[in-house]
Amino acid sequence: MSEHILFLTGKLAEKQLRSILEKMQPAFTYTVHQLGLKVAALMTAEMIARRLPQTFSADRIIVPGRCRGDLAALSSQLGVPVVRGPEELKDLPQYFGKAAQKPDLSQYHVKIFAEIVDAPHISVADVLQRAHYYKNNGADVIDIGCLPSTDFPHLEAVIGSLKQQGFMVSIDSLEADDLLRGAKAGADYMLSLHESTLWIADEVAATPIIIPETHEDLASLDRAIAIMQAKNRAFIVDPILDPVHFGFTDSIVRYHTVRKRHPDVEIMMGVGNITELTHADTAGMNALLLGMCSELSINHILATEVSRHACRAIKEADLARRIMAAAKVHNTLPKHIDPGLMAVHETAPFPYTLAEIQELASQIKDPSFRIQTSSEGVHVFNRDGLLTATDPFALFPQLNVGNDGGHAFYLGVELARAEIAWQLGKRFTQDQALTWGCAATQTEPEVDLHSFKPAGTTLQKPH
Secondary structure (H helix, E strand, O other): OOOOOEEEEEEEHHHHHHHHHHHHHOOOEEEEEOOOOOOHHHHEOOOOOOOHHOOOOOEEEOOOOOEEOOOHHHHHOOOOOOOOOOOOOOHHHHHHHOOOOOOOOOOOOEEEEEEEEHHOOOOHHHHHHHHHHHHHHOOOEEEEEEOOOOOOOOOOHHHHHHHOOOEEEEEEEEOHHHHHHHHOOOOEEEEEEEEHOOOOHOOOEEEEEEEEEEOOOHHHHHHHHHHHOOOOOEEOOOOOOOOOOOOHHHHHHHHOOOOHHHOOOEEEEOOHHHHHOOOOOHHHHHHHHHHHHHHHHHOEEEOOOOOOHHHHHHHHHHHHHHHHHHHHOOOOOOOOHHHHHHHOOOOOOOOOOHHHHHHHHOOOOOOOOOOEEOOOEEEEEEOOOOEEEOOOHHHHHHHOOOOHHHHHHHHHHHHHHHHHHHOOOOOEEEOOOOOOOHHHHOOOOOOHHHHOOOOOOOOOOOO
């Protein structure tokens, strides 16, 4: 027996909801009930409890995605599970397509080493603050970056403090004295040893990361691997990722070669040489680099956040490793798993066509402005008609907001968001901030947008 679902909606959205459900040809049966309010987005749990006369023998009730209130309490009151659907009706097919199997992003294979560069010049307190920031963004190991020919008198204090607070730590230097001091102070890993300095690993318990003796010298890396394997010591190898135009493609080949020669060794990739040294958005770079890591079973990366344009690199790498792990487990492309790395664009930016917006606009009988976008531009409409433009400045003279500064401010904010969304190909939803994935911290505005309404009207979302 198929599931029967009750969809609750408002007057303006009822026709479109029925049309979408009819085209879906779902495996479930359904009832659409219009709850007696114009705009479905203004629905609340309390309103449903007052106005819903019956549950229509439903096994589940789906309410608009922007419905406010305690749905758990409502479910208990009605005796039927009540859940939020998507915020946009056009997303219903995707909502039901993904509802049965949401990807598990709790799993990952790649360990993130987050480097605190120039550590000799940073106080213990500042190192700890940075370490907690990195950990909160997904770092597994805090890498302490030393500087050539630079005194580091508080090295032991830095590592000791980090260990006391439960951090995994690596010491990062090419100088033997730094590595020995760091490892004896409690560091878990040492970056980096090569064939001539493997003796350091005999002196301490820290796990070494091994690099070629000289750049591109894979033969020396092979010999170092054989030595460590003979000693039955844990180790990680790093064939060195080079920046673009300074050996990037050849270095990718090196990683592939090392994996083919040594199917079971642990490998590290220093992704910072790409994210830091390429002036492009880092989310895409992290996605691609972590995709390579997934294919080659590279289970460690060294990441940095030095350049301002790379200020979210750790957070992006954390999400990228989870997306790639989920895609690998299900043997799928890394698509439609999580939108967090889609900072600038969106998979479905314009849910409604101009024709559909025109049809909606023709039903509006009140003076409140609705704002939507389509591939044609930005659209503003109320009972007085529909205006379309690609430049919000072309719209303002026709909006007749008079001397109402508050309402003009509100429209300015919303139209600016809509223009940015239209230009970039992002989803715009009136009264909501644009989403930027890992590129920004999302915060809802604390101001009450309804305080900007002109006398006698209400600000309403389109659905």
